[in-house]
Amino acid sequence: MSAPEDTHPSATASAAGNRSRLVRMAQHPVTRFILLRGVLHTAVVLLGVIIVTFGLMLLVPGDPVRIALGTRYSPEAYEALREASGLDQPVLTQLLSYIGNALTGDLGVSFRSGEPVTGLLLERLPATASLAFAGLVVGLLIAIPAGIWSALREGRIADAIIRVTSQAGVSIPDFWMGILLITLFSSTLGWLPSSGYVPLSEDPLEWARRLILPAVTVGMVSGSIMTRYVRSAVIEALASGWVRTATSKGLPRPQVLNRHVLRNAVVPVVTIVGIQMATLLGGLVVVEVVFAWPGLGRLTYEAVAARDYPLIQGAVLLMGALFLLINLLVDILYAVVDPRIGRR
């Protein structure tokens, strides 16, 4: 096992060099330890999520079985459903069997529709993934240019305008933003469909058309938040020693920016993207309701209202798992964008 290549952040590596660096990094014991730690950490947190979700369900008022049955039911029907849903078992037994089943991908059966929860969740995943990904792309398309521009013009009028705009973007509630966009682009101009979703596999063009408005709604909010982070990361990089050194060596400005400033700004930005995903997943609930988007967010919202316990638990668990997975990926990305990681 060789030591990782001593890469200065400003070194330009070819694609092949990058690949070999990755391979060597992955073989490095420290990197392995970091990855293992990340995976273990994820598993422990996920277990915590299961227990907390399960506990919350016990704490909310009302008997889920009675709620599921409505007002007219026989005592036999009540007992039968309690037994079928395992609610007649001691709490610890319920929890353990839930964890056991969850590990095998069995998240129980929805109270409301009688369908397996896992299937219901997987059905909704593509719509949510489309929206989250497109929203993030829109957010980055806003944040990266705006953040860099703002940082380079620090203290000038353009900087002020961008800062005020991003503050406004953060402040506008996303459902309101969504309604404004629908009113303008669908009912007034008639350019885009107001709502609904078409799977990518069915009609890619229609998928993209319907994705625009909700993705812009999601992206504007997260883009506004990320703009500030990009801006401060670039300002920090501009103030660093090696930028001063490079500039004094007479390196042309574009090269200084490309090699030294932006590359160093990538690390904090990657972190922010990870954190943003959480905000994004939360915001999707509202945006999905406004756009009648058949995703996980709306499913969760409906499940909560219907007191569909197994479905709520499953949805929260899946959201939690997605979030943890994203964070794990961010940790790994970190190792890629910041090669010093293997030397710590």
Next chain:
Amino acid sequence: MSTTHRRSRLRPTLGAIAASALVCGVLASCSGGDGVDIDESDGGSSDGIAVAIGGEPDQLDPHKTSSYFSFQVLENVYDTLVEPDENLEMQPALAKSWTQSKDQLTWTFTLRDGVTFHDGSDFTAEDVVYSFNRITRNDLPNAYRFAAVKEVTAVDPHTVRIDVKAPTPNLLSSIGGFKGVAIVDKANVESGDITTKPVGTGPYALTDFTSGDHIDLEANEDYWGGAPKIPSIRYRFIAEGATAIAALKAGEIAWTDSIPPQQVESLSEGDDVNVGVVPSNDYWYLALNEKRKPFDDVRVRQAIAYAIDRDDIAQVTSYGNAEVNQLAIPKDSAWYTEYDTYSLDQEKARDLLDEAGVEDLEMELMVSSDYPETVDAAQVIADSLSEVGIDLKIRSLDFGTWLDEQSKGNFDMLYMGWLGNIDPDDFYYSQHHTDGADNAQGYSNPKVDRLLDSARTETDEDKRQQLYDEAATTIADEASYIYLYNPSVIQAYSPDLSGYTVRSDRAIRWRDASMD
């Protein structure tokens, strides 16, 4: 049972989900829209329509679901033996005629010939027996409608006999009032497909149910009432009223009832959308827990009935789209009775409280956050009651918990609505008879019990009307319920949609509609 009545708001409210709510009475399906966005490949066709309802059906088994969203679809998929027309009079449907025996204990129904289910199987008397027995033997939500029924028998493939325990003048509305008593297909039930792929005999057959997104119906060319003109209907689930209205204006949908009441006025002004506002047979009411002091004292209940301002309450909840009413039944109904004892009179309210010896009363009003308008109205009620020295605390619960608390009797006063009422027996008996299944307030008056018992079996229509007049008046006089208002049915649709009627029972029927 309570309503699944809902309105979407500019903030996403949980009212959108009526899945937990219970529907009584007649409900129906819905919808229309330009089929421009419907993809040929998934069951739509370019001349079908799309329509938007406020939420997704929990399931599509008509005997088991209690969600209005389900019935908005099922109204067009299923038939009943008889069905209500626009004036809520019962007309032939799967049964073309019926007779009663002299002693009125036997009804004989002659069924239509040549009717088939959407899967091609024949509809016969056996299907009627199977459907009704399924409801009663499994104690499904509508079993109470068959309380008077002793036995259902298939005399021959086209004749059904129903034996009743006593003369039952409202039998027709019990077995045909709404699609919760529809005739289902045994094979469809036994395969378990009925929850997602129901098979009926109705004007439209269900071709696709994509959870979270849409339900597609296709015209049944062999429908006994003639093939529908609109070839296909796609139901979309749009909870947000602003989105639904934008979709309607953009021509993506042809019909929606997902309309915030505060937008009715501005919508009506334009000519790009037709708005239908019809008084419904739903009513909203307050009820006091008579098992708790001092609400067992009729004077305290009357004081509250005098102290509240119904006009304000109706304004807050419905923005003018409601009729204030001190009894359950709206003006347009054949069962309407004039009654206006409780005009706003806070002086009188204070006197009644003094007489009852009640001072500094503190009480709680239980409302449901799933019906946000009730939370708003609760504040108006609290304000009125403070004028007569009553300190009202508002307790807002999700609807499931609300129902739970109601059935346990954990409340001082509650605020709720009932939906789609046709025959007075459907609701007066269960809510105000001592043995009524929904008498959560614990009202008990032997005189009212007698009136309701005899009205149940009185076959002379005028006499029956008199009995209900007297019962309803007594119920209101003694404030078993404090009735508030009848909300309007609000629907908006494309000017190109014709032959469609906004009905007071909220049944949404597409079979006679067409798109120009």
